[in-house]
Every structure is written in C-alpha cells, then in structure tokens.
Amino acid sequence: MRASLVVGFIGTGIMGLPMARRIAGAGYRVTAWNRTPDKAAPLVDAGVEVVSHASEATRDADVVICMLSSGPACDDILLGDDGIIARMREGSVLIVMSSVPVDTAQRHAQAAAARDIGYLDAPVSGGEKGAQDGTLAIMAGGEASVFEGVRALLQTMGRPTRIGPAGTGQLAKLVNQMMVASTIATVAEAMLLAECGGADPAQVRAALLGGFADSTILRQHAARMIARDFAPGGPAKYQIKDTTTALNLAHSLGLQLPVLGLVDGLFADMVEHGDGELDHSALILELRRRNGLSVS
Template sequence: SLLVVMSSIPVETAQSQAAAAAEAGLLYVDAPVSGGERGAVAGTLAIMAGGSPEAFARAEPVLSAMGRPTHVGPAGCGQLAKLANQAIVASTIVTVAEAITFVERGGADPAKVREALLGGFADSTILKQHALRMIERDFAPGGPAKYQVKDTGTALSHAATLGLTLPVLSLVDGLFSEMVAEGDGDLDHSAVIRALQRRNGLPLG
C-alpha cells in the first residue's frame, strides 16, 4: 500500500511518519502543495513530493490529477520544499506591501504602479493577486495570516536545526507575528500591509 500525506507538517514529522510506514510495509510520500484555492480548483497545484523513487512513481499518476508533482528528494523533503516556498511567499508579500505603502504615501496611483510593474522583473503571482487585494483592501482570507506565521516559524525552527540563520525570514516572521498579535490573524496574509500602516502611523485600510 501507499500512504500520501499532503498536509503541511514539520520535516521531522514527515520523516518519522515515513519510518513508521516502512515498519508497517507501506510506501510513503509527503506531498504538500502550493497554488491556493485557485490552483486546487483548476488542477494546477505545484506539488512537492518527498519519498523513495519507487513511492513517488506509485503516487505520481494520482498527484498528476491535481497538478504538477515534482520529486524533490527522500521523505521529508516535500515539507522542506514547502517551507522554502512559504519563505519566498511570505517575504514577497511583505515586500509588495512595503512597495504599495511606499507609492501610496508618495502620491502615485498604486493600481497604476502595479499595472506598470506587470511583465517586468518585479512581476510575480503575488504582485498580480495580492497587490490588488492590498490596493482594494480586500482581506477576506484565502490564506489566513495565522497560518503564514505557523509556516515561517516552522521554517525558522528547522533552519536552526541545520545551523542556519535566515535574517530576512526572521524579520518577515516578526512582522506577521505582530500582525496576528494585533488581532489580524484571521485576515488574508496580504493584510500584512496593515502592520506596516500601524508602524508608520498611517490610517488602517
């Protein structure tokens, strides 16, 4: 039999699950995803899979129905890749929030600035989707901030076990933690712009 775990869990948890599965004679794959609700509906999720080559080969046809699976290493590495993904997402969201705050304060039309940046080196899915949320102050949760903090905290904890210091992610984690402490944890993670507004004494959107 094959056990596929698609939750976002600590690397060590996936590794211990894989060991327990092996003792029970099961193949194991940890396969967290990225792409959000839109990716799930469209079947275009990015799927990061950890496990043996044999286990991945067994899981690939099923995972392919949901998106694009990639085998990234042994058990636990799917979670490691997901943490890397979350670090990039969180850091980019904060940078986009700073940019929107910057241009709004400077007197430019933030919607037009976003439009001008699309297609350039600053373009990203986050600029396309989350910058628009920030400009429109639409913070209905797609990915609640409290889950973003869980992921950044888990990434920093695992980095420490590897003897690594991640200064940018530490700053980003602090900003999201501040946001949650201010009562915005159930808002979309794009609402981190509110934390920046608080720090700068600006009216909250």
C-alpha cells in the same frame, strides 16, 4: 495496487475541498472526512462519499491523502493505536499534503514503513485558486517507486515533482513559504510607499506587470491589498506557522537568515493584533499599523 485507485481524503478545508473534488472529477472513487462535517458536505454533489469518522475513509482505500492544518493535527489523526496508519492496509499509500515540519514527516514515514505502507510528504503551493484549477505545485518526498505509483493521481491536482527522500517535500515547501512570505512583505511595503508618496498603487502595479519585478504575488496579492480584499485564501495564521518552522530549522542548522527573521516577526505581530484569520496579503495592515496609518 488496483488499477483504479480508491482514495480516502482527510481534511476538506479551503484547500482540501477543491483538491478532493478534482480527484473525484478525474474518475477516482473518493471517501472524505472532515472534523467539521459541514465543510465536507459540498463534495456529495461531486460523487464523493462523506463519512462521519476518519477511520471510515481508510477502510477500502488504496491511497489516503491527509490535508489537515498542522503537524500536531496530523499526528493526532495518523499516529497511535487508533490512528489512521494503524487502520490502513499493507501495501496502501499515505500521502501527507499538509505543511508539517521536516522531522514530523520523517516520523510519519517511519510509522508507515513499520506497517508496510508507502509514504509521501507532498505539500502544495498555489493557494485556493490553484487547488480549484488543478495547477498546484506539489513537492514530494519519499521513495521513487511510491511516487511513480501515484503520479497520475497527484497530476489531477497539479504538477508533482519528487524532491528526494521523506521530509524533502516539506523542506521544499519551507523554501517556498520563505519566498512567498518575503515577497508579500516586499510587495506590501512597495504598495504602501507608492500610496504615501502620492502615486496610485493600482497604476504602479499595472506599470510593473511584465517587468523584472513581476510575480504571481504582485498580480494577485497586490490587487488584494489595493482592493482591501482579505478573505482568506491563505490565512496568515498558517503563514506564520511555516515561517516559524523554517526559522527553527535554519537555527538547528546553524544558519542565520535575517530576512526570514524580520518577515516572521511581521507576521507574528499581525497575528498577535488579531488578523490571523485574514489572508496573508493583509500583512499590509500590519505595516500601516506600524506607521500610524488607518487600517480600516
């Protein structure tokens, strides 16, 4: 693999665009593709070549990064005779940074290995702000030698940690999403209780900062809940994708995770009521709806 890596970047949405920008800013040559071309256009000013077909992003790439919305979306682009894996050169590396099911990541790894392509599943946590600031938590699954070969590239986007073999990065992300979703639900309930009990939720939040209940979600998402600022950093429709995937995996392992089941149900109802495009902190609206309170 060349000393100065050439990177193909697939999927430049809310997270992918700032991730690709940071890679380019670190001096890598980046070629990007997005299904909706307008979403990739801002990268031109960062020196990224934006192409009209996904296959063009792989043509000279040492590393291809996939940051699409779901497992099926990744399958559609990566697999098959016309998929990206079939067009990548031997010895290159595929990094799937999308959140996909564990077994999907393992299938991608097998398809890559059949063509002598290195593979990592490396989902991220930290939201749009983390992507912009280069502070994402990056959970990687795959061979240690592949991970070490692209560690410096991953470090342009955040803090990479190798968990274990292919699929374990996605497993770590599911654990992360369980904790995020459950904490959002608890913080939303807490803010609602404070409001309905007669306290100022903003002052309650301020009092809790620095204490044992403090968290990134209390700092960022409680502020969103109070301000009713639900512009999507992490859309609820993707949160429910992850909680349902985690719940299905738990069931396949014979585990009962009752808190996860309740939280998954809350997010499912939120999406069903038309709030799936809102930030996942808008879960407080579903709690207000359940309690007969105004959501406007």
